[in-house]
Amino acid sequence: MTKVSFNNNNKPFANTLRNRVNDYFKTRNISNTGNRRLYIKSIILVTFAVGIYITLIFFPLPIWVACVLCILLGINFAAIGFNIMHEGGHQSFSKKAWLNTVSAYTLNMLGGTIYFWKQKHNINHHTYTNVDGLDHDIDIKFMRTHTDQPRKWFHRFQFAYWFLLYGISYIAWVMFQDFEKYFSGKMGNKAIRKAMPLREHVIFWGTKLGYTTVYLVIPILMVGWLPALVGWLIAGISCGFCLAVVFQLAHVVEGTQFPVADPDTGKIEQEWMVHQLSTTANFATGSRFISWLLGGLNFQVEHHLFPRISHVHYPAINKLVKATCKEYNVAYIEHRTMGHAFLSHLRHIHVLGKR
Template sequence: MENIKFRSDNDNEQKFAREVRKRVRSYFKDKNISIYGNFKMHLKTVIMLGAYLAPFIIILTIPLSPLAALGMVVLMGIGEAGIGMSVMHDGAHGSYSSKAWVNKLVASTMFLLGSNTINWKIQHNVNHHSFTNIFNYDTDISTISVIRLCEHAPLKKYHRYQHLYAFPLYGLMTFVRLFGEISVLLEYNRKGITKQQHADPTLEVVKLVITKVIYITLIIGLPLLLTDFAFWQILIGFFILHATAGMIMSTVFQMAHVVEGTYQPLPDEHNTIHNDWLVHQLLATSDFGRKNGLFSWYIGGLDFQIEHHLFQNVCHIHYPAIAPIIQTTAKEYGFNYNLKPTVFYALASHFRRLKELGRIEHNNKPEQHDYPVDSIQGI
């Protein structure tokens, strides 16, 4: 598939892109602070890892009733989602630390979840962040046929009810990744995408298979060996663990891109979208709440999704500070800053958008918008 070209002849868009980079860059320079994580980020890492590992250790070492064990499993799922959103995510983007080896180590926490980093970087860093909300390029909105997340995807009769069945299916997110990403990696290898990421295709397959064998052995084998729970009870716990994590992560991700007011353009006949890349990210993304306290801390600032997409190399702990800068600049240059006032408002907006996408077919004509690839590194 030919890569999309991002190009804008709109002087106002180019001025906005330059100015917002300048202002965000000046913020860090004037405050004399790093764009990377600090002690707060390191403490969060310990807490999130503890939230995932501590309940598992308790299950293995302390006799528990099935109900108490179920509570521990739910806590594990919350911890797993926290690691994915608040720890691994920044490491994979290289925003956790100025040291590459630290980012690689932190991104490798994905192995604790039975997954790997190469698939995530291709699917998320490359496909999603480079081509946000563009059908057939952003795999987050293009590959789930049972749920229609894009107005340019084929409309099926059963999509009419997707606003009712989508949320339970979101709980399958980590299952799909756990059991389906080997075939995804093989497809990346076949297309040469893995090599483009400077990774050895065969080695990555071997690493992924070994990771999954070790993960399944530990997460199912240890409870079977060290506890009195029956195999069927352990399997139920395994399902609840992943359903909890999947439901949390999928729902949070959808509230940032599949809500009212986020656009989903198509490239023109020359595979070009006519917007500056930063303007595209602004228009294809939404913030929600932004004053959510503990919840915002837990989800790794993903309620500041606009800030993340414009400056993905900035650690999420800085998003609350740079959000007003971006919002003010967008307003000055006449661009919409899509902010849903609360989490529940964003959930309702996603629900309405799902309902709309399940009933309305789009004309699939390219829109006149575009973005420059060289803008992807943010500041």
């Protein structure tokens, strides 16, 4: 495949927007990383996760209470990913590099591999958003997310089985896809194989051993294999559903584009920032609760334009982005509520399954 690039020779929109955002932080003399609000929220999320885990493992509970706590634990894991890991992975959690590293490695504490995530997410997804073959986040097994993907006979039923795939996505990621990447050395089917440093080999196996011990072995020893396995599945499905839905509402809805590079030149005829706006959508930006829980990922447009800026600043940045888009006549995709975005996603995959 020809290396894909963007038409950045003349980029007045990007220059104007960057200058305005830089001026916002400069005139207020504030850092673009996280602040006390983020750190307090992080402590709350981690404390709740540890508390729920201890309660499930060491205290006798009615079955229905245990099931509810497992659901809450899965949601809590997703919230840690949205608010702590994601910020650390983008180096926006703190001005201190070591604190970004610690927060990024919360992914490994949840069974994932930050080394793989940074390549797949920071490089592939953020650079080539919604570009087939390069953004592996839109390459979902058994799902057709855009028209350039071949339509298989089973896609006509994807409007009915999507919830199953989204639910198992976290478990599949931790228990299968990471191993697929590890042994293949590739982030996706069309990716180039890369050698893995020795340090990362050690971290990978340590992570998988730790995850298995904490979330399967210890629970089995404490509460028995059946309750432990059922609880692990409930928490994993709850987490996976949250993670998958938030991503889909940001990129796989009506109105978002899936640009194709010129086959000869490998160039996409948009400046990079305009490309991000055409492939990304916001939702429910007026809801403080959703913004708090999702780590500002409902402000996905602002995140893709400025991934090194912490989500605590997105509401203010949002105003600058919208004003600049209006000035340069650049489309800005946004759904008023999460429900509206969710229905838009369902309509999108339903249409793609039919034709």
